[in-house]
Amino acid sequence: LGAGSNVVLPARVDRPVLLMQIRGLAVAAKDQHSARLEAAAGERWHDVVRFALGQGLGGLENLALIPGTAGAAPVQNIGAYGVEIASCLESLQVFDWQAGRIEVWPREACAFGYRDSVFKRPEGRGRIILGLSLALKHARTMVADYPDIALELNRFGISSPQPIDIAEAVIRVRRRKLPDPRRVGNVGSFFKNPLITAEQADRIASSMPDLVRYQQADGRVKLAAAQLIDRGGWRGRVRGSAAVWKRQALVLVNGSGAGRADVLDLAAAIQADVAARYGVTLELEPQVL
Numbered sequence: 237l238g239a240g241s242n243v244v245l246p247a248r249v250d251r252p253v254l255l256m257q258i259r260g261l262a263v264a265a266k267d268q269h270s271a272r273l274e275a276a277a278g279e280r281w282h283d284v285v286r287f288a289l290g291q292g293l294g295g296l297e298n299l300a301l302i303p304g305t306a307g308a309a310p311v312q313n314i315g316a317y318g319v320e321i322a323s324c325l326e327s328l329q330v331f332d333w334q335a336g337r338i339e340v341w342p343r344e345a346c347a348f349g350y351r352d353s354v355f356k357r358p359e360g361r362g363r364i365i366l367g368l369s370l371a372l373k374h375a376r377t378m379v380a381d382y383p384d385i386a387l388e389l390n391r392f393g394i395s396s397p398q399p400i401d402i403a404e405a406v407i408r409v410r411r412r413k414l415p416d417p418r419r420v421g422n423v424g425s426f427f428k429n430p431l432i433t434a435e436q437a438d439r440i441a442s443s444m445p446d447l448v449r450y451q452q453a454d455g456r457v458k459l460a461a462a463q464l465i466d467r468g469g470w471r472g473r474v475r476g477s478a479a480v481w482k483r484q485a486l487v488l489v490n491g492s493g494a495g496r497a498d499v500l501d502l503a504a505a506i507q508a509d510v511a512a513r514y515g516v517t518l519e520l521e522p523q524v525l
């Protein structure tokens with residue numbers, strides 16, 4: 237377990253739990269243009285982002301303020317505002333506890349996809365990520381075209397943003413839209429954005445002209461699950477002690493003392509509603525134990 241920020245747990249866990257607490261952050265190599273940053277798995281992810289920014293390194297700024305540890309970040313290939321961690325990962329230090337061996341896995345061995353990696357599948361299950369090697373740049377082409385971020389930069393009159401400007405914009409947007417897990421229990425997005433065929437998307441768009449669609453390189457279309465959920469009137473709805481966050485329909489929150497069943501019941505009701513209205517299956521994003 238890292239920081240436990242993307243898991244839905246039962247009231248009691250009746251087996252041993254290993255808590256990852258290996259610490260360490262260092263610039264391992266650098267030249268005029270780039271640098272390799274080594275982060276141990278138990279570091280808080282946002283501290284890794286801050287460390288990189290402090291060294292004048294770009295690449296991680298869009299991923300500011302994502303809860304959880306560095307070691308957990310590659311498991312679901314964390315992503316936000318147009319960037320995924322896979323784009324900066326050079327390799328991972330991985331412990332194979334069955335073989336009792338530490339290995340170095342290059343990025344290509346990790347089968348990264350949207351919120352997905354080999355570590356979520358049976359082949360990767362017996363592995364524990366110990367550390368990350370991140371390839372970062374001193375000067376970098378920034379990804380600042382995500383609508384929320386572009387608007388935020390514009391509001392502050394920033395036309396050629398540096399990594400720190402983007403990180404600050406991301407932090408402000410996240411604080412406005414997403415509940416702070418230290419105050420209101422939540423795992424961030426509770427569902428993945430669904431990937432569907434272009435024909436399916438056209439069919440939905442015929443009765444919903446403002447359908448948000450992100451074209452994928454493989455021809456599929458990613459929809460905004462939040463929009464589909466929101467259209468069903470779910471945003472802000474309370475069900476027992478679980479609720480849908482008032483400012484982001486993709487986030488479920490534990491109002492007060494909700495258990496695993498309360499949260500999963502609410503999620504199932506949302507899945508059924510979206511399936512009935514659009515024929516789209518919403519997949520859960522957190523790991524449910």
Ligand code: EPU
Nearest residue numbers: 316317424425427428429448460462463466483484485486
């Ligand atoms: N929208 C609504 N209603 C809402 C919220 C959003 O209609 O309640 C619409 C927005 O207007 C926008 C679209 O849905 O057109 C997408 O919304 P947003 O930009 O907020 O992104 P998202 O698809 O809801 C994803 C990630 C987030 C990440 C943001 C920003 C997933 C599952 N979620 O959310 O990641 O921060 O993009 O990049 O991909 C997380 O994984 O825990 C997470 C928070």
